[in-house]
Amino acid sequence: MQKKIRTTILIMGLLVFTTFLVGIRPINAEPKKTTALPTTIKIGGVFPITGRPEAGRDRRDAFLMAVYEINNQTGTDRILPAGVNLLPNVQDDLNTPEGAQAAADALVAWEADIVCGTSGSSNSMTMASTFTPHKIPQISYASSSPALTNRTAYPYFMRVAASDAWQGVAVSDLVQAFNWTKGAVIHTSDAYGTGLIEVFTTDFTAAGGTVVTDQIFDANALEVSTQVQALKDAEVEFILGNFIDKDAATCMKEAKNLGVDNLPWITTDGWSTTATFADEDDVKDAMQKSIGTTPAPLTGAGYATFNTSWFSTDWAFLAGPKNSQDTGSAFNSYAPLSYDAVYVAAKGLAAAGSVDGDELLDALYDVTLEGASGSVSFDEYGEVIGRYDYVQLVDETYTTFGEWQDGPTFIDGEITLADCSEWSIASNKITNTKEGPCPAAPGFELLIAVFAVGVLVAIVGRKRK
Amino acid sequence: MAIVPVDVLSHAAIAFVYAGKLILLTIGLNMTYSVLKFSNFSHAEWVTWGMFSSWWLLQILAFLVPWDAEMGFIINNILIQATFAFFMVGILGILSEILVFGRLRDLKASARSFTVASIGIGLVVRNLLSMVFGDYPQPVSSPELPFGLEDILVINITLTNRDPILGTQSIILTSYKILIILISIITVLLIDYIFKHTKFGIAMRATSDSIDLAQVSGINTRQIIFITWFIAAGVTGFGAAFVRATQGRFGTMDGFSMLLPIFAVVILGGVGSFRGGIVSAFIISYAREISAIILTEFQKKPYGLQYVIEDLLGFTISLSPGYMDGVGFVVLILVLLFRPQGIFGSVEAIRARV
Structure with a gap:
């Protein structure tokens, strides 16, 4: 019994001593900051x-x-x-x-x-x-x-x-300028991919537009065929993609494979860059005539x-x-x-x-x-105001056809999109001068024609016998 | 809006190609599973190494040989790259056996030890690849096929285009996707034939059943095991080279990202059953595709079920098509609940499984 009491006292003493020792140098999360600038x-x-x-x-x-x-x-x-x-x-x-x-x-x-x-x-x-x-x-x-x-x-x-709260609005203003009301979006599942899309969807929907389908895939995903095919099924006027360049390359390569590259694609700052299609002709071909936003080029003496x-x-x-x-x-x-x-x-x-x-x-x-x-300069949230250029990819060059700073401003001219539609820009208005889509592959008619020829050949062959 | 709102044929073709990829990448795992009786998690890095080695050959040849119209065909030839990948990954498989698994076998280690060791090998290989080639995705310059097959071996059929009833129904398959389908089926049937109808296959099965008895019977089990590793790894590398050709970019995590679906295919089909692997790959692939269609239609504006529920009940249920990858695993769990050995697996195989 005495031994037990001694052991208990010893343990408690050790605990107290340890606490005292630790307390001399308290471990807490407060940084050791000074109220003066160190050297x-x-x-x-x-x-x-x-x-x-x-x-x-x-x-x-x-x-x-x-x-x-x-x-x-x-x-x-x-x-x-x-x-x-x-x-x-x-x-x-x-x-x-x-x-x-x-x-x-x-x-x-x-x-x-x-x-x-x-x-x-x-x-x-x-x-x-x-x-x-x-x-x-x-x-x-x-x-x-x-x-x-x-x-x-x-x-x-x-x-x-x-x-991207600014960029989402900029993209929404862009598609509204084209009088589009039905679109699809595809993006990565991370914070970057979803952030802009949420802002865009809210603004576009408030303006009367409809985001028919929202397709998503994990960053670095290998297999995106299903998502890209779902975009094609949606039969929309435009497709907005928001991802960084390497995920964009994956998506656009599949878009080319599935024939979804002949719809107007909207790009964002993550992939409105030549790095997206560097050394990849398939991706470059798929991105031809895509339009989108990119941070406004930097100017000034600095x-x-x-x-x-x-x-x-x-x-x-x-x-x-x-x-x-x-x-x-x-x-x-x-x-x-x-x-x-x-x-x-x-x-x-x-x-x-x-x-x-x-x-x-x-x-x-x-x-x-x-x-x-x-x-x-910063607002009350430590944020800067966004400025973007509207750009279109032609061959390997991005050409600017407008800018956005608290609202869109377009440069007068003509623009042709991936669906072969043609648009005229004048006095900050975009007008459709020729509708898409591009001439499509023959459809059901071809099947009927082939079937009819097959039947004809069979009938002629029998008669000859 | 057409009565049939989706391109059913195109989705079916996509699922077919994905199943082909799964089949091609699971053959090796099925071999090691059935002969060597453990879950080889370094299989993911076989896939990655297959992609990198095929790409690496391209870099070497492009550096050594002037690239013109004639030589471009040899330098950027997918069959040459895939064959190179076969040997390179096969060597990796043999090295794994010599350095790690053979020693564990000599020590009579349990199957769990093999599995843990395979995880370690996978980590080592992945990090070595990162060190050598970098962690960032490599661009893929589309390889060439012999005899201009990349232009001939293409399916691009549009049966209906914006038809009011059928909508758009089309099948678009590039040459590499068609090749993946063909090669996957041919390879699995070939391996299955070797297993069942050749002396080598009989020797492998004997080794799988009991190494000691096989040795007593005069079978050189060491040689059989080496050849198994070489073929299993090599076939994986061969397939990975073709998978790389279908992608925009590839990186060191690609194999690891495929690991779960690969294991799901093997387990669902039944350990050691190559034909089961074909069936399960199609099940998982089509389950994934169908769920993507359903979930997309569910959230499609304005008539999707999500918005109908919102209007009727006042609250929103959001089911993103991104959940489609999980559906395949739900199918796996459901099948295993009723048939734990997998669709074509045998009960005995379960006992040996980790």
């Missing part, structure tokens, strides 16, 4: 470097360029106080939520003060959920899902890329400077391998946004004078910038 500010950057190398590397390089420039600013040009520098930490999210989670965990362990990234909306959501308890502000340069505007779920998230300096050999020291600089091709369209995200971060840090998450976030919302992507 080294840790800035994380997350990019799909291996998952989407043609996009991720350029966006990474733009991030690193901006960090370098900011650290080397002098005099009145300097944004951050003298002696305060940015320390970058580049993470690869592999373009998957799992990779994004790992990247976020790594940056939290590294005690990042602020993070730029990432590209995919689903991946940004994963990261935002990890950063929120640590109050780490996150500025995305490319995530566009409207779901990310939810400031209850993602209070420390903001972005320099426009939400963009011109960025464009000029991008290919400078001064950047040879950047971590490689590079994409655009090595191939000589134009940089990825979101590279300037990645660049601006860093400048927004720097201006926010300078204004806040602190790396405290809440103070920094308030300061970030008030930042205005004439950057590489143009004029940047």
